[in-house]
Amino acid sequence: MTASEIAVPSPPEAKTSTSARIILGASLVLIALNLRPLFSSASALLPEIQAQLALSSFAASLLTTLPVVCLGLFSPFAARFAGRIGSERTMLVVLVLLAIGTSLRGLSSIFMLFVGTALAGACIAIGNVLLPALVKRDFPHRTALMTGLYTMALCAGAASAAGLTLPLERAFGGSMNAALAIWALPAAVVALIWLPQVILTRGQTVRTRFTVSGLWRDRLAWNVTLFMGFQSALAYCVFGWLVPILRERGLDGVTAGAAVSVSVMVQAASCLVVPHLAIKGRNQSALNVALCVIAVGALLGLLFAPLWTVWFWAVLQGIGQGGLIAAAMTVIVLRSRDSHVASHLSGMAQCVGYLLAASGPLLVGFIHSWTGSFAGSAVLFAVLGSIAAVNGWLAGRPHYVGAISRQADAVS
Structure with a gap:
């Protein structure tokens, strides 16, 4: 059994006006936009980072892996922090520290590069967990739309960083540090945009202790988890290594970054469509498997097909991978009885x-x-895709996970 304090709005009327809901929804989308540039901005400049900081291939692998590890290590703390200080305040802290961590990567130091990456990765982990819960809580009748919008924003943020980081580096006179640090600016701006949500909910939030039991023993919960994990492994291979893969195959850096940016932008469009398809169907099993096949097949095309076909495979990979991201987020919501x-x-x-x-x-x-x-x-891509497909099929079945939430004592 696990217990946590979940911040829930005390007066539900506080967020019922149309304008307030639009502002809240737009703010959540803007937050999502800042939760992926950390990954693809470093990927776009990985050869330059290795050359200027004398990073070995092993160290470069650690750099691309570190933020993903942080996503796993720090995500369990999200519900705890939200329970202690409220979801809105937690998200504000996430945005501020994300801006700080991203800016630290602009210092000419291997140590600060890794520290900044770890700090930003920890913030992204908490933001990742809070977003689906906030959608479930505040948009219970617009789940598909909001899930599609914020997963689209996740992809758009990654695409922007993949396509713009190298041109920014050249615009800054070859300054790799400036091109890495500039991505702190959008996070800082969104923190200011989110601040009114914190002010508006001050004194309107009651912290209530809920116990959630049976989750870690539930087979369907593990299917959802493994589907999330192995489709994410494919996604972070793309974010971390697709630009170097294409550059090694003979594309120049700008073209390789543009190809990845196009792929991730297509992911954004796919993210918007897939949740609606998922909810309309009786279950999501066939859709999840089909997306795995498309994503892996396109990756193989990017590895081996003639370079003149790279744009076709980039678009196809975007359809598959973006759909997988949205499908994984959607099944979390669909398999849950409550927020x-x-x-x-x-x-x-x-x-x-x-x-x-x-x-x-x-x-x-x-x-x-x-x-x-x-x-x-x-x-590796084939193995990851196969495991994701099996668990995606099982996670797509129309059942709730066996976990039960119960309200315990109110917290004053």
Whole structure:
């Protein structure tokens, strides 16, 4: 049994006006926009980072893996922090520290590069967990729309960083540090935009202790978790290594970054469509498997197909991977009876799932270091996709996880 304090709005009328809901929804989307540039901005400049800081292939693998590990390690703390200080305040702290951590990467120091990456990764972990719970709590009748919008924003943030980081580096006169640190600015701006939500909910939040039991023993919860983990492993292979893969195949840095940016932008469009398809169907099993096949098949095309077809495979990979991200987020909500179970299932899926996902980019780096080529990664992609497909099929069944949430004592 696990227990946590979940911040719930005391007067439900506080957020019922149309304008207030639109502002809240837009703010959540803007927050999501800032939860992925950390990954793809470093990927776009990975050869430059290795050259300027004398990073080995092993150290580069650790750099691409570190934020994913942080997603797993820190996601369990999200519900605890939200219970202590409220979801809105927790999100504000996340945004401020995310801006600080991202800016630290702009210092000419290997140590600060890793510290900043870890701090930002921890903040993203907590933000990742809070978003589905806030959607379940504040938009119970607009779940598909809001899930699609914020997962689309996640992809759009990654695409922006993948496509713009290298041109920014050149615009800053070849300053790798400035190109990495500039991504702190949007997070700081969104923190200011989110601040009114904190002010408006001050004194309107009652902290109530809820116990959520049976989650970690539930088979369906583990299917959801493994689906999240192994599709995420594929996603972070793309975020961390697709630009270097395409550059090694012969594309120049700007073109490789543009191809990845196009792929991730297509992910954004796919994220908007898939939740609606998922909810309309009797279950999501076939959809989850189909998306796994598309995502892996396109990755193999990017590895081996002629370079003149790279744009086709980039678009196809975006359709599959973006759909998988949205499907994984959607099943967390659909398999939960209420927002309290959703919060804990989200924490479980992202804690265990992202620790599993960290193996993806790390193994790609090991394979490249061992073989001198990215070709061997094809086997890894196929294995990750197969495991994701099996658990996606099982997670798509129309049942709730067996966890039960109960209200205990109110916290004064």
